[in-house]
Amino acid sequence: MFWEDVFKLVLAMILGGLVGLEREITNRPAGFRTHTLVCMGSTLVMVTSMHLFRLYHDIVNLDPARLGAQVISGIGFLGAGTILKDKARVRGLTTAASLWVVACIGLAVGAGLYGVSIFVAVLAYVTLILLKKMERFLKQRLEIEEIELDIRNVPGQIAKVTECMGRLNVQIRDIKIEPTDEPWVQTKFYVMLPRGMKREELMEELKTVEGVEIYTEED
Template sequence: MANEWELVGRLAFSALLGSAIGYERERLAWVAGLRTHMLVCVGSTLIMIVSAYGFSDVLSERVTLDPSRMAAQVVSGIGFLGAGAILARGEIVRGLTTAASVWSVAGIGLAVGGGLYTPAVAATIIILIILAGIKPLERHFIGTHQRRELLVTAERDALSFDTLHDALGAGTTRIQQFVIRQKDSAPQLDDIVITFTRVTPVQFLALQKRLGAVPGVLQVKDPDAPAG
């Protein structure tokens, strides 16, 4: 059995690895950020330590334990945090990547708790590359021209996701982000940012016209459109 100070070191090392991934999520203002990832990583490490060493005093020829059982519960139980990361983004399904990072951090914590330091560090590096390094490549190769944004000014509460769905129909499935903020200069109005993904210019123009016809919508603006 590892000595107590080595186990404490595992917990501290786990917090360090979790913070690296958590910081990447924190800088993008996701709800599951630095502290959440650190807690998940340290908590799963502690559970792995308890699973591996916490019952050694009851072992005998007649009593055997399966150290993997508690670890398996971490893998399945982390789902509630993942669901929270997704649902916290509102009516649009977002946060799947953050939910996956929380689940992956739990795996890193289990690896550290089991003393598998090299795989834990390697997994941390790979996850950081996936989260921070591949995103620019994804944007480049998928094509940013397929991702378009509209700025909408509407009367207060005139445009919700339900009314948007009624107006756009099947076009609603192309929405990547739907953000409503109260207009600072006019509290009776809303500033709304709607981001569409994988739309052709013709489809984007049709969606823009449908939005402009919604009652209470005062202005629909394409920020990428040439001036004049």
């Protein structure tokens, strides 16, 4: 039994490290060591829970999944620490999700579900590596345009821009804003143009919006 528990912990270390390796390479808040420790820790919790169940199930009514359930809910605090607000964007959601996944993998390893845990770890790694490339490929195929504007720094000004784009059936995929106390704020819109519309047509329409200037390198 001891060596089986050792095997579980080593396997958890490997699987958690596999997922964390991608996060480490991309320089995310929680990387290789964090994912490894989370996976090993959740495995230890599950192993402990199962041992307690075998020891005391004849004496008291025990639920072997109870400690594991606390891991699932408790990992949210660690995941929340990886979510950062970067100016107008929120970063770290994928890292928080990967931490939650490795915690679940650790519980599966602790329960003896070796095949399933290995399969999920591989799927998680594929998701982090290959699907990121697929996202970039889809963005290229979708022909997402980057529109850079100088917008007057007053309440409701961005709403005027989005309203103008909405009338033209332009899909807004993302907005990046550089916070400033200056009268004008530099803003980037990532949009998908409707079929048949050219970028120049959109720019001409945006010029008609009060409080908007088209950003150029000369400016």
